[in-house]
Amino acid sequence: MTAREAGLVACRRCARVWPMGTERCGRCGSHLVSRDTASLGRVWALWFAGVICYIPANTNPMLITQTLLSSSSSTIVGGAVELLNHGAVGVAIIILIASVLIPVGKFLAIAYLAISVRRGSNVSARRRHHLYEVVEFIGRWSMIDVFVVAILSSLVQLSVVASIHPGSAALTFALSVIFTMLSAQAFDTRLFWDTKDQRNDTT
Amino acid sequence: MPVGPPNLCRMNGAMSVASADDTTPGRADTLGGVPLDALMACPQCDALYEARMPKEGERAVCARCHTVLIAPKRKAGLKIIALTLAVIILVFSALFFPFLTIDAGGFGNKASILDSASSFQSGPMVFLSVAVAGMIIIIPLVRTLLILYVLVPVVLDRTPYAHARRAFRLTQELKPWAMAEIFAIGCAVALVKVADLAHIGFGPAFWMFAVLVIIVLVNDNYLCTWSVWKSLELDQQEA
Ligand SMILES: [Zn+2]
Numbered sequence: 001m002t003a004r005e006a007g008l009v010a011c012r013r014c015a016r017v018w019p020m021g022t023e024r025c026g027r028c029g030s031h032l033v034s035r036d037t038a039s040l041g042r043v044w045a046l047w048f049a050g051v052i053c054y055i056p057a058n059t060n061p062m063l064i065t066q067t068l069l070s071s072s073s074s075t076i077v078g079g080a081v082e083l084l085n086h087g088a089v090g091v092a093i094i095i096l097i098a099s100v101l102i103p104v105g106k107f108l109a110i111a112y113l114a115i116s117v118r119r120g121s122n123v124s125a126r127r128r129h130h131l132y133e134v135v136e137f138i139g140r141w142s143m144i145d146v147f148v149v150a151i152l153s154s155l156v157q158l159s160v161v162a163s164i165h166p167g168s169a170a171l172t173f174a175l176s177v178i179f180t181m182l183s184a185q186a187f188d189t190r191l192f193w194d195t196k197d198q199r200n201d202t203t
Numbered sequence: 204m205p206v207g208p209p210n211l212c213r214m215n216g217a218m219s220v221a222s223a224d225d226t227t228p229g230r231a232d233t234l235g236g237v238p239l240d241a242l243m244a245c246p247q248c249d250a251l252y253e254a255r256m257p258k259e260g261e262r263a264v265c266a267r268c269h270t271v272l273i274a275p276k277r278k279a280g281l282k283i284i285a286l287t288l289a290v291i292i293l294v295f296s297a298l299f300f301p302f303l304t305i306d307a308g309g310f311g312n313k314a315s316i317l318d319s320a321s322s323f324q325s326g327p328m329v330f331l332s333v334a335v336a337g338m339i340i341i342i343p344l345v346r347t348l349l350i351l352y353v354l355v356p357v358v359l360d361r362t363p364y365a366h367a368r369r370a371f372r373l374t375q376e377l378k379p380w381a382m383a384e385i386f387a388i389g390c391a392v393a394l395v396k397v398a399d400l401a402h403i404g405f406g407p408a409f410w411m412f413a414v415l416v417i418i419v420l421v422n423d424n425y426l427c428t429w430s431v432w433k434s435l436e437l438d439q440q441e442a
Pocket residue numbers: 011012013014015016025026027028029030
């Protein structure tokens with residue numbers, strides 16, 4: 001039995017239940033909605049913002065390295081390829097996973113989950129919920145690339161010998177990660193668990 | 204971590220909200236005889252339970268989606284307060300000691316955490332400096348201070364301070380944005396990235412920061428949000 005079936009509305013922040021129609025949780029002060037059907041609009045808007053920021057994040061340079069002889073700038077993927085050439089396979093893989101595989105996987109996963117809520121899905125609610133938890137858990141880790149750029153740009157300032165500066169992709173990449181995190185957070189996961197009939201009741 | 208037997212009694216379909224005339228007129232605050240404040244709903248999937256405190260060392264887990272609902276720990280309040288004080292001391296000392304050092308071809312440089320956070324300086328990149336400083340220093344520190352503010356009165360059995368509930372809600376909202384542990388792993392990646400360009404060393408602040416990250420993670424593990432909400436609610440009724 002769900003809180004909704006019992007005629008109650010649950011607080012997503014503190015788990016307290018109130019009679020249906022209560023607007024604000026008397027325990028923690030959160031705004032109460034039984035099913036946040038408007039959440040999908042927010043999910044999609046933030047999703048698009050994240051995807052749009054991700055494009056310049058890949059085409060523009062992430063790092064600009066100046067050494068005695070040369071100045072070179074590298075994109076996310078370019079930087080990983082460089083590491084591969086230097087034999088640092090492990091780190092190259094970490095960077096590719098954190099800044100390519102995870103962001104792209106997240107975009108696909110959120111889009112799939114949002115579509116499945118609207119259209120219904122043959123995949124069980126438990127599995128979709130599990131996918132959502134994975135997205136929430138690993139989403140933050142994409143920020144690691146931005147932190148690496150911050151560390152390198154502050155540390156590698158060795159006069160004429162070598163210096164590293166952040167490229168504009170650091171900003172767009174960070175924005176992309178932030179928008180995608182907000183998009184995932186906007187999801188009302190309770191929508192996975194409602195059966196088709198219940199969903200029709202609400203709309 | 205032992206997962207105990209189901210500590211929650213799942214509410215089944217036969218119940219309905221007591222009609223208004225069963226209770227005080229105009230309000231339905233029981234469900235099949237159980238007062239609403241003895242119930243809880245899974246925040247993730249809306250399954251309804253009669254909330255019971257699990258035995259020590261056990262956790263109450265949602266039968267439907269496996270979200271951990273209640274996870275009380277022995278003397279958690281005192282442990283959290285002690286760890287929180289350690290975090291505050293570590294943050295302030297880590298800020299001012301050198302964090303990473305580098306040398307190559309006779310040139311050397313030192314960077315503190317603040318230098319790293321403020322390395323984006325031109326135009327719109329300033330936004331990035333603010334975000335990075337927030338995620339690795341300010342938000343973890345603010346969360347820690349707020350948790351202290353909320354828990355000290357609870358542990359001492361006093362009335363909570365003003366706005367304790369708003370403060371605790373903020374700590375939960377900020378949780379995903381505290382990224383100190385990700386920054387710590389980022390240091391390791393940065394180290395490997397420039398390994399053939401220069402030699403990087405760890406300053407004292409790095410080790411303080413590493414300890415801090417572990418404490419923050421352990422701390423969140425001790426914190427059972429449901430138990431805290433419950434005690435904040437009790438205090439409110441007494442007041
Ligand atoms: Zn609440």
